[in-house]
Amino acid sequence: MEHREADVIVVGAGLAGLSAAHGLLAAGLEPLVVEARHRVGGRTLNETLADGTVMELGGQWLAEGNTRMGALARQAGGSLFRSRAPGVDLLELSGRLRRQQGKVPPLGPVGLLDVALARLRLDRLVGSVPVRAPWRAPHAEELDGRSVGEWLDRTVRSREGRRLLDLAFTTMWGATPHDINLLQALAYIGSTGRFDNMTTTKIQDRVTGGAARVPHWLAEGLGERVLLDAPVRAIVHRGAGVEVDTARGTVRARRVIVAVPPQLAAAIRFEPGLPHARLAALRSLPMGAVVKVSAVYDRPFWREQGLSGTALTDQGPVTAVFDNSPPGEGGRGVLVGFVPGEQARNLAGLPTAERRQRVLATFARLFGPGAGTPDAYAEKDWVADPWSRGGYFGLPAIGAMARSARALGEPFGRVHWAGSETVLKDYGGMEGAVTSGERAAAEVLAALTAEEVGQPV
Numbered sequence: 208m209e210h211r212e213a214d215v216i217v218v219g220a221g222l223a224g225l226s227a228a229h230g231l232l233a234a235g236l237e238p239l240v241v242e243a244r245h246r247v248g249g250r251t252l253n254e255t256l257a258d259g260t261v262m263e264l265g266g267q268w269l270a271e272g273n274t275r276m277g278a279l280a281r282q283a284g285g286s287l288f289r290s291r292a293p294g295v296d297l298l299e300l301s302g303r304l305r306r307q308q309g310k311v312p313p314l315g316p317v318g319l320l321d322v323a324l325a326r327l328r329l330d331r332l333v334g335s336v337p338v339r340a341p342w343r344a345p346h347a348e349e350l351d352g353r354s355v356g357e358w359l360d361r362t363v364r365s366r367e368g369r370r371l372l373d374l375a376f377t378t379m380w381g382a383t384p385h386d387i388n389l390l391q392a393l394a395y396i397g398s399t400g401r402f403d404n405m406t407t408t409k410i411q412d413r414v415t416g417g418a419a420r421v422p423h424w425l426a427e428g429l430g431e432r433v434l435l436d437a438p439v440r441a442i443v444h445r446g447a448g449v450e451v452d453t454a455r456g457t458v459r460a461r462r463v464i465v466a467v468p469p470q471l472a473a474a475i476r477f478e479p480g481l482p483h484a485r486l487a488a489l490r491s492l493p494m495g496a497v498v499k500v501s502a503v504y505d506r507p508f509w510r511e512q513g514l515s516g517t518a519l520t521d522q523g524p525v526t527a528v529f530d531n532s533p534p535g536e537g538g539r540g541v542l543v544g545f546v547p548g549e550q551a552r553n554l555a556g557l558p559t560a561e562r563r564q565r566v567l568a569t570f571a572r573l574f575g576p577g578a579g580t581p582d583a584y585a586e587k588d589w590v591a592d593p594w595s596r597g598g599y600f601g602l603p604a605i606g607a608m609a610r611s612a613r614a615l616g617e618p619f620g621r622v623h624w625a626g627s628e629t630v631l632k633d634y635g636g637m638e639g640a641v642t643s644g645e646r647a648a649a650e651v652l653a654a655l656t657a658e659e660v661g662q663p664v
């Protein structure tokens with residue numbers, strides 16, 4: 208059993224926790240990271256084939272302006288490259304496969320106009336919501352109390368336009384539009400600028416060797432200061448410090464940073480107990496649902512047909528596919544697919560072989576029979592993972608956005624908070640995770656310094 212002491216205990220070895228610990232160590236403090244899983248990286252995950260081909264099964268894209276994540280990727284020995292391959296995109300709606308050249312979706316005139324108007328209206332609303340303080344938006348309470356689905360019900364008239372927008376929201380949030388909080392959606396889109404950017408600058412760059420090289424590099428730098436297989440059960444304020452009860456023993460420190468998804472933080476016992484409002488905020492953020500799949504081929508053969516590898520389909524179970532091949536010419540071809548929301552839950556209930564067969568049938572329908580027989584295939588059901596309980600990120604319940612957004616970053620006694628759900632800019636993404644960890648480390652440093660010089664904290 209471990210009975211270690213440290214200056215600061217960080218709960219969770221995802222990007223947030225590891226960035227926090229990295230910052231604390233650089234500042235001369237002794238952090239100890241306690242992680243439930245047998246691996247680091249949390250919602251980023253690489254699976255590497257014997258020939259070195261990487262399948263990214265968790266977070267992977269950097270958005271324009273994700274400078275902290277970009278800097279860490281370079282420090283970790285990686286480099287960034289543009290994600291998008293040239294070529295024609297595919298859109299399959301109501302069983303009809305269409306080709307999309309450029310940005311205009313291949314819809315009939317009514318659907319096209321409908322979608323264009325909806326985007327305009329949405330962007331106007333996005334512009335009215337301050338990303339870092341969405342509760343200050345005009346009519347914030349009303350927006351918080353509505354779902355994206357309700358807004359679409361009132362705004363979009365054509366069936367085709369609605370199908371496309373439902374598909375886009377479901378894929379990007381991992382939930383059906385009726386489960387997406389409108390205020391959260393507006394702030395989230397605002398973080399990237401406007402709705403169209405969600406499929407362009409939001410998924411702009413990738414990291415050579417996969418995004419998960421960043422947490423691995425951070426953990427390497429921390430060495431034995433990362434304790435794996437140590438789920439935290441309780442956090443107890445005792446005297447001038449904090450005791451953290453893990454499955455591998457009790458560890459002690461002057462301060463704690465909790466860097467786990469909100470629903471998992473709500474499952475930890477706190478002494479004294481968390482105030483009701485804080486607990487309610489944590490509980491009001493269930494994760495979206497997603498299964499991510501990856502298939503590897505001898506080459507990116509779809510490019511030979513002029514296809515970009517990007518496809519959206521409402522036929523399921525996969526709803527979106529992207530070319531995820533390594534950079535440069537002459538290498539392997541990799542496709543990634545996303546199975547979001549209800550589709551994810553339905554797929555998860557099937558036997559392994561049937562899941563694979565259904566996913567690859569979608570790939571084959573879109574890119575030809577060759578796509579149905581990859582050299583390697585992997586899938587990750589994030590909902591079934593007890594240490595994530597879903598993905599991509601926590602979705603504020605309808606009516607709970609303003610409350611949870613204000614409460615989640617606030618320290619509680621000697622406990623500080625990090626995680627991609629505790630920031631508003633870059634919410635739910637890798638950049639948000641990193642900046643939240645850096646923010647929490649700075650907060651702890653300031654508190655410990657103040658304590659040392661005898662100032663009240």
Ligand SMILES: Cc1cc2nc3c(=O)[nH]c(=O)nc-3n(C[C@H](O)[C@H](O)[C@H](O)COP(=O)(O)OP(=O)(O)OC[C@H]3O[C@@H](n4cnc5c(N)ncnc54)[C@H](O)[C@@H]3O)c2cc1C
Pocket residue numbers: 218219220221222223224241242243244247248249250251264265266267268269270437438439440466467468471472475497498499589594595597598599600625626627628635636637638640
């Ligand atoms: C399929 C998928 C695709 C995504 N795609 C992108 C993308 O392209 N771009 C992007 O920017 N973001 C993406 N994301 C989101 C991004 O991966 C996350 O926002 C980010 O990695 C979260 O980091 P975190 O450190 O806040 O949390 P996590 O990565 O969830 O880390 C939390 C850690 O805490 C541990 N933990 C939980 N409970 C306990 C406990 N009780 N005791 C100890 N440890 C505990 C967990 O095991 C985990 O390691 C994606 C996510 C998923 C799932």
